[in-house]
Amino acid sequence: xxxxxxxxxxxxxxxxxxxxxxxxxxxxxxxxxxxxxxxxxxxxxxxxxxxxxxxxxxxxxxxxxxxxxxxxxxxxxxxxxxxxxxxxxxxxxxxxxxxxxxxxxxxxxxxxxxxxxxxxxxxxxxxxxxxxxxxxxxxxxxxxxxxxxxxxxxxxxxxxxxxxxxxxxxxxxxxxxxxxxxxxxxxxxxxxxxxxxxxxxxxxxxxxxxxxxxxxxxxxxxxxxxxxxxxxxxxxxxxxxxxxxxxxxxxxxxxxxxxxxxxxxxxxxxxxxxxxxxxxxxxxxxxxxxxxxxxxxxxxxxxxxxxxxxxxxxxxxxxxxxxxxxxxxxxxxxxxxxxxxxxxxxxxxxxxxxxxxxxxxxxxxxxxxxxxxxxxxxx
Amino acid sequence: xxxxxxxxxxxxxxxxxxxxxxxxxxxxxxxxxxxxxxxxxxxxxxxxxxxxxxxxxxxxxxxxxxxxxxxxxxxxxxxxxxxxxxxxxxxxxxxxxxxxxxxxxxxxxxxxxxxxxxxxxxxxxxxxxxxxxxxxxxxxxxxxxxxxxxxxxxxxxxxxxxxxxxxxxxxxxxxxxxxxxxxxxxxxxxxxxxxxxxxxxxxxxxxxxxxxxxxxxxxxxxxxxxxxxxxxxxxxxxxxxxxxxxxxxxxxxxxxxxxxxxxxxxxxxxxxxxxxxxxxxxxxxxxxxxxxxxxxxxxxxxxxxxxxxxxxxxxxxxxxxxxxxxxxxxxxxxxxxxxxxxxxxxxxxxxxxxxxxxxxxxxxxxxxxxxxxxxxxxx
Numbered sequence: 212x213x214x215x216x217x218x219x220x221x222x223x224x225x226x227x228x229x230x231x232x233x234x235x236x237x238x239x240x241x242x243x244x245x246x247x248x249x250x251x252x253x254x255x256x257x258x259x260x261x262x263x264x265x266x267x268x269x270x271x272x273x274x275x276x277x278x279x280x281x282x283x284x285x286x287x288x289x290x291x292x293x294x295x296x297x298x299x300x301x302x303x304x305x306x307x308x309x310x311x312x313x314x315x316x317x318x319x320x321x322x323x324x325x326x327x328x329x330x331x332x333x334x335x336x337x338x339x340x341x342x343x344x345x346x347x348x349x350x351x352x353x354x355x356x357x358x359x360x361x362x363x364x365x366x367x368x369x370x371x372x373x374x375x376x377x378x379x380x381x382x383x384x385x386x387x388x389x390x391x392x393x394x395x396x397x398x399x400x401x402x403x404x405x406x407x408x409x410x411x412x413x414x415x416x417x418x419x420x421x422x423x424x425x426x427x428x429x430x431x432x433x434x435x436x437x438x439x440x441x442x443x444x445x446x447x448x449x450x451x452x453x454x455x456x457x458x459x460x461x462x463x464x465x466x467x468x469x470x471x472x473x474x475x476x477x478x479x480x481x482x483x484x485x486x487x488x489x490x491x492x493x494x495x496x497x498x499x500x501x502x503x504x505x506x507x508x509x510x511x512x513x514x515x516x517x518x519x520x521x522x523x524x525x526x527x528x529x530x531x532x533x534x535x536x537x538x539x540x541x542x543x544x545x546x547x548x549x550x551x552x553x554x555x556x557x558x559x560x561x562x563x564x565x566x567x568x569x570x571x572x573x574x575x576x577x578x579x580x581x582x583x584x585x586x587x588x589x590x
Numbered sequence: 591x592x593x594x595x596x597x598x599x600x601x602x603x604x605x606x607x608x609x610x611x612x613x614x615x616x617x618x619x620x621x622x623x624x625x626x627x628x629x630x631x632x633x634x635x636x637x638x639x640x641x642x643x644x645x646x647x648x649x650x651x652x653x654x655x656x657x658x659x660x661x662x663x664x665x666x667x668x669x670x671x672x673x674x675x676x677x678x679x680x681x682x683x684x685x686x687x688x689x690x691x692x693x694x695x696x697x698x699x700x701x702x703x704x705x706x707x708x709x710x711x712x713x714x715x716x717x718x719x720x721x722x723x724x725x726x727x728x729x730x731x732x733x734x735x736x737x738x739x740x741x742x743x744x745x746x747x748x749x750x751x752x753x754x755x756x757x758x759x760x761x762x763x764x765x766x767x768x769x770x771x772x773x774x775x776x777x778x779x780x781x782x783x784x785x786x787x788x789x790x791x792x793x794x795x796x797x798x799x800x801x802x803x804x805x806x807x808x809x810x811x812x813x814x815x816x817x818x819x820x821x822x823x824x825x826x827x828x829x830x831x832x833x834x835x836x837x838x839x840x841x842x843x844x845x846x847x848x849x850x851x852x853x854x855x856x857x858x859x860x861x862x863x864x865x866x867x868x869x870x871x872x873x874x875x876x877x878x879x880x881x882x883x884x885x886x887x888x889x890x891x892x893x894x895x896x897x898x899x900x901x902x903x904x905x906x907x908x909x910x911x912x913x914x915x916x917x918x919x920x921x922x923x924x925x926x927x928x929x930x931x932x933x934x935x936x937x938x939x940x941x942x943x944x945x946x947x948x949x950x951x952x953x954x955x956x957x958x959x960x961x962x963x964x965x966x967x968x969x
Contacts, residue, residue: 315694315724316895345694348725348891373866375889395916395925407863409870418859441852450919472851473820480797480928483913484786487752491788491905492891494898498912510889512727512871516695519873526870533877534862537774540829546774549859 241573242564247589248286249274251576254585255289256325259296261303265328272327276359277565280556283428284359286565287572291356292325293579300502301325301355307332311493315340315347318493326357326505334363334509338370341511350493351507360507361419361550364408367511368415371523375407375510377485381501390423391466393479396450398466402426403485408550412528417550422482424468430456443472620952621943626968627665628653630955633964634668635704638675640682644707651706655738656944659935662807663738665944666951670735671704672958679881680704680734686711690872694719694726697872705736705884713742713888717749720890729872730886739886740798740929743787746890747794750902754786754889756864760880769802770845772858775829777845781805782864787929791907796929801861802846809835809846822851 249270256266269292277285295301305322307329317336321329333349340347357363360376367374380401382388389398402423408415424444433440434456447453448463459465470478489506490497497506514523531548539545567573580587628649635645648671656664674680684701686708696715700708712728719726736742739755746753759780761767767777781802787794803823812819813835826832827842838844849857868885869876876885893902910927918924946952959966 311895311897313724313895318896344723345692346725346727346889348895350896373871375863391919392913392916392925392927394918394922395913396919397916399913399916407859407866409866416862418856418863420853420856420859424853443851446919450917470853470856471849472822474799474803474849476926476928477797477799477849480786480799483795483909483928484754484797486909487786487788487906488891491902491909492752492893492896494896494901494905496905497909510725510891512867512889514871516690516692516727517697517729517871517873518690522873523870526873526875527866530862530865530870530876534771534774534778537771537776537778538829539773540770540775540825543773546771547855548771549855549862 239569240566241569242566244564245274245278245561248277248565251580251585251587252286252289255293255580255583256303258583258585259303261325265303265325268331269325269327272358272362275362278557278560279553280560281359281553283426286567286576288356288358289579290575295355309336315344317349318352319349320352321354323353323355323503326355329354330357330363330507333507334366337509337511338367338372341372341513342370345516346510346512348508348510350489351505352493353503354505354507356504357507359419360404360406361408361417363509364406365415365417367509368408368410368417371410371514371520373407373409373512377403377405377488377508379403379485379489379497379506380504381490381497381506382499383504384500384502389427389464389466390469390482391446393469393475396446396466400482400486402467403482405481405485409527410524411531412524414554415550416527416531416548422470422478422485424470424478427467430459434460444468618948619945620948621945623943624653624657624940627656627944630959630964630966631665631668634672634958634962635682637962637964638682640704644682644704647710648704648706651737651741654741657936657939658932659939660738660932662805665946667735667737668958669954674734688715694723696728697731698728699731700733702732702734702882705734708733709736709742709886712886713745716888716890717746717751720751720892721749724895725889725891727887727889729868730884731872732882733884733886735883736886738798739783739785740787740796742888743785744794744796746888747787747789747796750789750893750899752786752788752891756782756784756867756887758782758864758868758876758885759883760869760876760885761878762883763879763881768806768843768845769848769861770825772848772854775825775845779861779865781846782861784860784864788906789903790910791903793933794929795906795910795927801849801857801864803849804846806846809838813839823847
């Protein structure tokens, strides 16, 4: 199996970008029924030994991310999770435990069960504690890759709360840290995301952002497609600004800048917060090499602790309407509130299906399915 | 009194920037003993009717910000607070009340007492609740300008907790909103800051950042100094990128971009979070014109709820040492962790004194002092 190489390619760009036509035809994009992909994923994860309900959590999560246009967190991750399952770094059906519990806090240990299974449990615990005590913080232990962080803050928002979540990635044996501190030239952080969500009257408002300028997956995709990177995101091993992905992969390998450009101390500072909440608080140290992927923290704040919770959604919505009422700047059609682009893509793909490169990602998923006796014939 | 005009001028830049020499000599920078400035400020605020302890909170806060090099939140604010006191928008000695209290949450109403007095009380309440229940969230009502947000998260850090704080600024009659939503060209937010702090073994780690690219005060300073702005921060009323501060002030007035450049949806999203925590949660709506300045929220998370709190500082410090161990990029001497530049400036100014432009800021402070019978003769 080609390790990771095609995992994060920006399929959506090919579909809309004329200049990518030769590559697109080479990759042979095909649109898949989400329900079919969900069944294939579910079949594979149950074949790994996951109970049906847990396999469904992971399959639903990946298909939803693909529907939202977040390829890097979508069904292509089946490839990574299979590798990790085979290497013993994902242990389906492992018991999830709730440790170090207080009325307002806990540490959820996934014992290397799928990250999504751990993160849903962690989120449920955070919601239950905030429902009873107003506010809570729950952190993780032994979580593999949890997927799209916004999925979990959205779940908190649906419970009439504000959810604030972070993920810090420890030093992984294969990848190390490739986001530099502001003013530094060697990686000391990952692209550690921050997400928050709140309920609106139409749908939740969801911010889900990396604290770096660029995901490593996007550099990989540009590399595979022979394209250059937008300036201001990536540096080579000497700390010089680069736009050619070749110079990033070296060797020696380059690094990614924190969010903010000249104000990169802001992205750097937010990245550190993810490390303190997800690791230092719970007793871990991000500087140690770790086999597990994601150190997660969730803060849940119930609107019910504050006056007038009945109208909380309405107030959020009024604020969003006010923001949206700004006329667009040059080059924009309208102001979109956080989460709106993903919800729109979701609605589009529910109709069009999910695009996947047939000769790489889909072919590899089929190989895995065959290996585990899961059917991939389109019904 | 020249309204606000000289409030935010970047004094520190003049002191070090050779090209600013003519302007510097025109303004006649003079260095003041911090203790002397504290006494003058304290005298003025007690003359307004503030109890001695409350006047001390405000005076200490402003002098500390000046020592840290944060001119925009330093002793120059005496001018603004005096205007607001005279206009009845700051009411010294007003009782601070703790409302809508639950074991983990509250709303602190300053009833227009100084913002610093309200914010210290809010922080004390957040710490006390987190000490007892592990985690807390406290929001504000009727707070005038609170000053440097990092002062309050630092106080939480000193109590062996992680503090996360936000400020949202409602629509002010004089200023409106001048930070645009990502993709918009009309202001719908202020430069709403986010701060977090955690205890280290040497000193606290403190991030204190605006969610916009530039403070309005910096544009005002560049305007006063006849300088251009760095590109990528400010747009005119039509949404076009500008670098001349004249084009910002118009009329029609321009606007400031959210943090992130092409990734400005991130700064925008963080700015919205400040509005939801500081306003929507507590029952207010940021879209309404308001006479008070700052809607604050503080989340306090006690390390004592988690395993191994005794070594929490040590783990934070190890993480900071790891970050700092990155060799510097071109143009940098070293990696600085959040809060370090301000602590260093503090140590420098404890020796050199606090620089102020004698013919404007200091002259105006003297006028106010004279009006209220406070001595400004240097001892």
